[in-house]
Amino acid sequence: MGKRTLVLKFPKKLVNQPITYKLVKNYNLKLNILQAKVTPEEEGSMVIGIEGPDKKIKEGIKYLKETGVKIQPLIQDVELDKDKCTHCTYCVTLCPTQAFIVDRKTMEVSLDKDKCIACGICVDVCPYNAIKLKLG
Amino acid sequence: MAKTIQQINEKIKKGEVVVVNAEEIIDIVDKKGVKKASQEIDVVTTGTFSPMCSSGAYINIGTSKPKLKLGGGKATINNVSVYTGFAAADIYIGAAALPDEGPRNKFYPGDFTYGGGHVIEDLVSGKDLKLKAIAYGTDCYPRKELDTLINIKDLNEAVLFNLRNASQNYNVAVNLSNRIIYTYMGELKANLGNANYCTAGQLSPLLNDPLYKTIGIGTKIFLGGGEGYITWHGTQHNPSSKRKNNDIPKDTAATISVIGNLKNMSAKWLRGTSMKGYGATLTVGIGIPIPILNEEICRYTAIKDKEIYTTIRDYSQDYPNAVEKSLGEINYEQLKSGKITIKNKEVPTGSLSSYKKAKEISNILKDRIKNGDFLLTQPIASLPGPNSGYKLKPLKEREVK
Ligand code: SF4
Numbered sequence: 001m002g003k004r005t006l007v008l009k010f011p012k013k014l015v016n017q018p019i020t021y022k023l024v025k026n027y028n029l030k031l032n033i034l035q036a037k038v039t040p041e042e043e044g045s046m047v048i049g050i051e052g053p054d055k056k057i058k059e060g061i062k063y064l065k066e067t068g069v070k071i072q073p074l075i076q077d078v079e080l081d082k083d084k085c086t087h088c089t090y091c092v093t094l095c096p097t098q099a100f101i102v103d104r105k106t107m108e109v110s111l112d113k114d115k116c117i118a119c120g121i122c123v124d125v126c127p128y129n130a131i132k133l134k135l136g
Numbered sequence: 137m138a139k140t141i142q143q144i145n146e147k148i149k150k151g152e153v154v155v156v157n158a159e160e161i162i163d164i165v166d167k168k169g170v171k172k173a174s175q176e177i178d179v180v181t182t183g184t185f186s187p188m189c190s191s192g193a194y195i196n197i198g199t200s201k202p203k204l205k206l207g208g209g210k211a212t213i214n215n216v217s218v219y220t221g222f223a224a225a226d227i228y229i230g231a232a233a234l235p236d237e238g239p240r241n242k243f244y245p246g247d248f249t250y251g252g253g254h255v256i257e258d259l260v261s262g263k264d265l266k267l268k269a270i271a272y273g274t275d276c277y278p279r280k281e282l283d284t285l286i287n288i289k290d291l292n293e294a295v296l297f298n299l300r301n302a303s304q305n306y307n308v309a310v311n312l313s314n315r316i317i318y319t320y321m322g323e324l325k326a327n328l329g330n331a332n333y334c335t336a337g338q339l340s341p342l343l344n345d346p347l348y349k350t351i352g353i354g355t356k357i358f359l360g361g362g363e364g365y366i367t368w369h370g371t372q373h374n375p376s377s378k379r380k381n382n383d384i385p386k387d388t389a390a391t392i393s394v395i396g397n398l399k400n401m402s403a404k405w406l407r408g409t410s411m412k413g414y415g416a417t418l419t420v421g422i423g424i425p426i427p428i429l430n431e432e433i434c435r436y437t438a439i440k441d442k443e444i445y446t447t448i449r450d451y452s453q454d455y456p457n458a459v460e461k462s463l464g465e466i467n468y469e470q471l472k473s474g475k476i477t478i479k480n481k482e483v484p485t486g487s488l489s490s491y492k493k494a495k496e497i498s499n500i501l502k503d504r505i506k507n508g509d510f511l512l513t514q515p516i517a518s519l520p521g522p523n524s525g526y527k528l529k530p531l532k533e534r535e536v537k
């Protein structure tokens with residue numbers, strides 16, 4: 001059994017296609033939509049978590065690519081580097097899932113990995129390069 | 137009973153000094169009253185750890201053989217442009233300097249992964265840096281090119297010399313427009329999506345001595361992990377900024393210029409910083425001790441986050457166009473709670489200044505004083521105060537004929 005977080009970008013023509021439904025139905029994958037954004041006239045983006053046998057995951061990803069969905073680097077995990085983080089709290093409002101926890105007394109910042117969807121936003125904005133990406 | 141700095145220094149030498157940080161003094165004054173607290177406490181330590189763009193370091197690289205004159209030539213360190221408008225071997229590294237060839241904001245928003253602040257961090261941490269220079273050559277300095285590694289341990293001097301640091305208060309930045317903007321106050325989401333602030337509030341040095349009664353030119357400070365001194369008021373020093381009844385300015389006010397031996401500092405407290413879409417800078421750790429000479433000074437150091445107000449400003453239209461418009465005032469207790477209300481909307485808050493690190497600095501300074509490793513100095517001149525006539529002036533643009 002495997003688990004993957006994928007960042008999908010799909011062009012306008014695919015926006016209304018039942019892609020996620022097919023992933024579940026045809027590949028027997030457990031699917032969790034972590035974030036979805038579809039702007040009219042533009043492309044849609046979606047962060048999904050999929051779970052299932054490794055073989056099925058591979059097939060599912062292949063299917064996605066064939067339909068024209070772009071798959072961004074498979075970020076599996078992000079990690080807060082304790083030595084580099086200054087606990088400024090700057091990233092806290094930029095995280096789409098509120099995965100950063102701030103102890104409001106000490107103003108210490110920590111990362112709740114269960115909430116993190118590995119979107120990479122904080123990795124990009126942290127001024128001190130304190131968040132590391134782990135690519136799958 | 138009033139104390140003098142000399143008396144406090146005697147106590148430091150004897151190991152009898154009583155030092156607390158600017159957070160601890162709040163409870164002490166609350167419990168014991170300002171009179172008793174001012175008798176018992178000798179020093180209150182403050183701290184701040186924030187991006188401070190008007191920072192930099194000068195170095196003297198020593199003379200090469202044959203000799204080369206950097207002055208009037210061009211140089212880069214790790215590809216970042218550095219200033220060479222001095223004599224033969226002096227260089228100034230500005231925190232916001234960037235590689236000449238770098239993409240900057242060409243692919244907006246730019247990443248600014250490496251700039252002057254990162255050069256300074258690498259220099260302090262003892263890494264070898266690549267120095268490249270070209271000169272025009274003279275009879276006494278014939279050499280025209282230099283391509284070498286340099287290391288802080290071999291330099292004659294390496295001195296941190298910052299033009300403007302430790303701003304006394306700072307405004308809160310928000311974005312009223314409908315697109316994301318990237319500023320020196322960080323990424324600001326559209327339509328009041330977030331609000332960013334940038335001081336350590338009740339721990340911040342100049343907010344604990346709002347009228348500069350003890351902090352002045354010559355004051356010895358914690359600087360970048362080592363020691364330094366206040367050399368002058370900082371650029372854009374604006375002591376005439378509007379104040380609340382408690383003498384605390386409601387916006388940027390005083391600033392200080394500081395100096396210290398980079399060789400004794402640490403990369404932990406001088407961090408190269410990349411502000412997406414804006415540029416590179418240096419995050420500087422500063423801590424200033426405040427001698428509790430009398431009750432008034434003690435009362436000032438007991439200032440609480442909820443008594444320090446700052447002004448909210450729009451960075452989409454007002455700030456870039458130099459429109460001085462306030463969207464309201466807010467205190468640091470509210471800011472530190474994680475959300476504030478602006479125009480009836482709940483807005484999440486983030487900081488660029490680290491309160492946690494500010495406290496760590498105030499505690500390091502406290503320990504140095506307690507251990508007898510840090511004596512206080514008497515300022516040799518005051519910083520220009522609220523009645524000095526000092527004011528921040530905008531640029532008066534005039535036609536070039
Ligand atoms: S922005 Fe970076 S340094 Fe600041 S709290 Fe987040 S991870 Fe830590």
Ligand code: SF4
Pocket residue numbers: 078094095096097098099100111115116117118119120121122123
């Ligand atoms: S990668 Fe960062 S911004 Fe994205 S969800 Fe995780 S913690 Fe939040």
